[in-house]
Amino acid sequence: MLELQNISFGVDTDAGKLEIIDDVSLTVADGSFTVITGPNGGGKSTLAKLIMGIEKPTSGKIIYNGEDITPLSVTERAKKGIGYAFQQPPRFKGLTVRRLLSLAAGATLPEDECCSYLTGVGLCSKDYLNREMDASLSGGEAKRIEIATLMARNLGLAIFDEPEAGIDLWSFSMLVKSFRAMSSGRHNSVLVISHQERIMDLADNMIVIADGRLKNQGTKEEVLPTLMGEFNQECDFRGKENADGKA
Amino acid sequence: MEKLDSLLLQEIAGMHDIPMGAYNIRKNGEGLSRRSTANIEIRPKTDKPGIDIIVAPGTVNESVHIPVIITQTGIDDLVYNDFYIGDGADVLIVAGCGIHNSGDSKSQHDGIHTFHIGKNAHVKYVEKHYGEGDGLGERILNPVTAVEQGENSVCEMEMVQIKGVDSTKRDTKASLAAGAKLIVTERLLTHGKQEALSNIEVRLNGADSSAQIISRTVAKDSSKQVFYYNAVGNDKCRAHVQCDSIIMDNATVSSIPGITANSAYAQIIHEAAIGRINNDQLVKLMTFGLTEEEAEEIIISGFLK
Ligand SMILES: Nc1ncnc2c1ncn2[C@@H]1O[C@H](COP(=O)(O)OP(=O)(O)OP(=O)(O)O)[C@@H](O)[C@H]1O
Numbered sequence A: 001m002l003e004l005q006n007i008s009f010g011v012d013t014d015a016g017k018l019e020i021i022d023d024v025s026l027t028v029a030d031g032s033f034t035v036i037t038g039p040n041g042g043g044k045s046t047l048a049k050l051i052m053g054i055e056k057p058t059s060g061k062i063i064y065n066g067e068d069i070t071p072l073s074v075t076e077r078a079k080k081g082i083g084y085a086f087q088q089p090p091r092f093k094g095l096t097v098r099r100l101l102s103l104a105a106g107a108t109l110p111e112d113e114c115c116s117y118l119t120g121v122g123l124c125s126k127d128y129l130n131r132e133m134d135a136s137l138s139g140g141e142a143k144r145i146e147i148a149t150l151m152a153r154n155l156g157l158a159i160f161d162e163p164e165a166g167i168d169l170w171s172f173s174m175l176v177k178s179f180r181a182m183s184s185g186r187h188n189s190v191l192v193i194s195h196q197e198r199i200m201d202l203a204d205n206m207i208v209i210a211d212g213r214l215k216n217q218g219t220k221e222e223v224l225p226t227l228m229g230e231f232n233q234e235c236d237f238r239g240k241e242n243a244d245g246k247a
Numbered sequence B: 001m002e003k004l005d006s007l008l009l010q011e012i013a014g015m016h017d018i019p020m021g022a023y024n025i026r027k028n029g030e031g032l033s034r035r036s037t038a039n040i041e042i043r044p045k046t047d048k049p050g051i052d053i054i055v056a057p058g059t060v061n062e063s064v065h066i067p068v069i070i071t072q073t074g075i076d077d078l079v080y081n082d083f084y085i086g087d088g089a090d091v092l093i094v095a096g097c098g099i100h101n102s103g104d105s106k107s108q109h110d111g112i113h114t115f116h117i118g119k120n121a122h123v124k125y126v127e128k129h130y131g132e133g134d135g136l137g138e139r140i141l142n143p144v145t146a147v148e149q150g151e152n153s154v155c156e157m158e159m160v161q162i163k164g165v166d167s168t169k170r171d172t173k174a175s176l177a178a179g180a181k182l183i184v185t186e187r188l189l190t191h192g193k194q195e196a197l198s199n200i201e202v203r204l205n206g207a208d209s210s211a212q213i214i215s216r217t218v219a220k221d222s223s224k225q226v227f228y229y230n231a232v233g234n235d236k237c238r239a240h241v242q243c244d245s246i247i248m249d250n251a252t253v254s255s256i257p258g259i260t261a262n263s264a265y266a267q268i269i270h271e272a273a274i275g276r277i278n279n280d281q282l283v284k285l286m287t288f289g290l291t292e293e294e295a296e297e298i299i300i301s302g303f304l305k
């Protein structure tokens, strides 16, 4: 189980202190499929980075399986079974897709196993195995390989940051199928940041993050109907925040 | 063969044993053993140290290994190797120098190579530099290479220096006739207080000649790297110079481009970038459970591959 206790994260900017995550508390139950959604710039990726240890909170605690992991490094959290597929995967000169998958899995993977992960994200494996994960890959290709690296791992908590972004319709269906398979018969928890209803359909827990705060949490049926209303007022409450003197 | 010799040979030429085909092994400033084949003649020079390597026209799928090893301290070895590649030949040349210096005097090898590449010939030249040994003696390598490419010939040169050479000054000059193609890849890693300087000058003299220079380097600790890459287009031609360096710690890297077009139909591009290891790459690998040091290793070795 993952528990965030009063997590805040601020950065210093020229215009003063900017609170990006503001006192967020939430839990992700074992074996759950949680979808985080909310407006652009709301703080979803930042929250994922805080869980992975890429960013350190200004205050608050992160408890994972009963242990306070707040002081732990990215490497240590990874070893405890947390994984994060980036919204924008980095490119590597000279690293093949196969090598990357093996590094993710922590062991040299046999070819057929690599292939099955690539197929799971809608990539024809024989075309990609020996390609380099460099700038020559298209955005959607790199994105799907990034997702495959999490599938190659045995994780307690897998975090996917907008896995659908830039992915074509056909691959998207494949992806939803893979996520569905992941959400049944799994032992681990899956946390997906997404704007896609078809991914929200898989959720048994939904979280809305807007303006750095937890705006809503509950089942899809509870949360989805309120979303549209909230998004409509987005501009409105941003204006109010600014009037309060917040950046 | 002695154990140290074979270790060095393996490091620079991937040789486990006496290689197939023609070869010449030079050790501590003297020829150690040599073999010519029906199509490739290796002839020791009579006027100065070194050899002539004569590849008969039309020779295909053959290789020449000419590794140099130095295991004594205080050796200063200067050698002239001249390659004559016949028209239409297609050969692999594996050169390289390995220095084991466990003494306190410097050991140096300066290889002066010339290549006369015939029409339609194809040469692949692989050169590795490697140094080891725990003495205070410096390990120095200053290769000079001159390449003359005939019409429609192809020359691929791969030059690698990954470990243990304290100081290197590399001078490479090439001139290309019509339709000739040159591809140079240089890979270099320096650490400690090492210094590396590389000058490459390519003259594209013939119509439709082309050159591609790709350099990938990593500078660690307080090492120093300087690159002067020069491409001169004298006719309708294409040249592309691409230098990419990762800089770490207190190292310095300078990359100085020189491109000259003496023809309105010459098309020459120079790209150079120097920067730290990308932080996202490091973090990505750390999310796989690797430490920062392990992640760095993997990024660097991929980059230099
Ligand atoms: N290091 C930083 N310095 C300054 N501002 C930052 C920093 N990191 C994030 N931000 C800002 O914090 C806000 C939240 O960013 P974040 O990437 O978490 O949003 P998001 O919810 O993932 O958005 P999207 O849906 O567009 O991916 C944004 O306004 C962003 O510009």
Ligand SMILES: [Mg+2]
Pocket (backbone or CB within 6 Å): A044, A045, A046, A087, A161
């Ligand atoms: Mg985001």
